[in-house]
Amino acid sequence: MKQIYAIILILLTLGLNLNAIEENNIKSVMSKKVDNILQIMQQKGVSKSTTAKQVFLLLDSVFDYKTMAKISLGKQWKRINKKEKEKFTKAFEKKLKYSYMDKLELYTDEKVLIKKLIKSKKNRIQLYSDLLGKTQKFEIIYKFHRNKKNDWLIYDIKIIGVSIIQTYRKEFSSYLQNHSIDSLINSL
């Protein structure tokens, strides 16, 4: 009997540590996360870096930075060595976070509406949401893929039709036509 309790306990703690999302609760988990982020944003008298830290604490478990880095580098990914891959992934994550933090500064009192979930493939899900501004509405799509551990993670975000990762991918491939990977890592 004791053993069973132990197993249940282990399973429970495992479940708690498992922050990644399962298919059937993507919508609810993301709604919660978005609500929490908005609450963090509305705090007053908190420094930018504290806000960012709190926000990334919520996002790190659902953002697949590694896959994002890999896709954004396109064909070049296979041509660089392991060390360069690691360096690039790190630099890319930093750049992404920096850019995201910058965008957060534009936030005033917009509301976010989580709309629908579409499973386009066995291992792809898109979550549609609207950012409601003062006079405009921006559609934001979070794109999830299922990794080998069966967790659903975000690999791209589309804002009014503009894919963030696609934009980086084009930028990087044209940059790498006449620059080295090292200079790309440095410029990030």
Next chain:
Amino acid sequence: MKAIITAVLTLLLFTACSQKSTLEKQQTVLLIEEKQNKTLEEESFDDEFSEEKTQDLDPLEYYNRAMTNFNDVVYTYALIPAANVYKKTIHEEVQISISNFFTNLMFPIRFVNNILQLKFQEAGEETGRFLLNTTIGFFGFFDPATETKDFPLHKEDFGQTLGYWGVGPGFHIVLPIFGPSNVRDLLGFTLDGYIDPGFSTDKRDLKLPNNLEKSLALKTLATINQNALNNGQYENLKKDALDLYPFLKNIYEQKRLHEIKE
């Protein structure tokens, strides 16, 4: 007896062996499947995301780059500072009302282009929106239509109509002040000008302004007002670019493709 035991043992051994081999087989099958899955996944990422092609048609690249830099200077040293002053002097509620007014004024462009794309329900909703906002919304300064949620905005222009009927974007053209465009959208933009109630150079037109100066004044107000509301967006976006011209071009083309598909 011995024979029976040996027989049983061999049988056991045999089944064990065969079990082992099926297990191995299953494992190899699983491994292969996993490999296939992995390559499938990578392939589908590659299908999903395109790369910069060296043969991308951009005959105006030299001009486009120069115009991007020119626009950048205009935005940084004229438009954005003007919008910042405007933002400080004009109350935000008023800015929103002005923005609403201009959105409502552009109804004919949206209506015509919804019809041209056979989006009749959307054209109907646009009409309802226009009637409601022009009357109860006091000439469009207020936007009760968005609050009711029955009459959503359906932004369509001639560039999108041309795209809807299969016209490709053509090469990229950066316009002065207006920024990124392409052959298709420039043609659309010109056509939109004919039905735009906020733009006219002819006295005989039944439009809000009736000469070029008034038209330009009205467009400047609309632009500065919108920039005041979108305070900081351009500078913010610019920071993400390694090279501004291809960056803005890429974003523009992605956005237009999305608007046409919608």
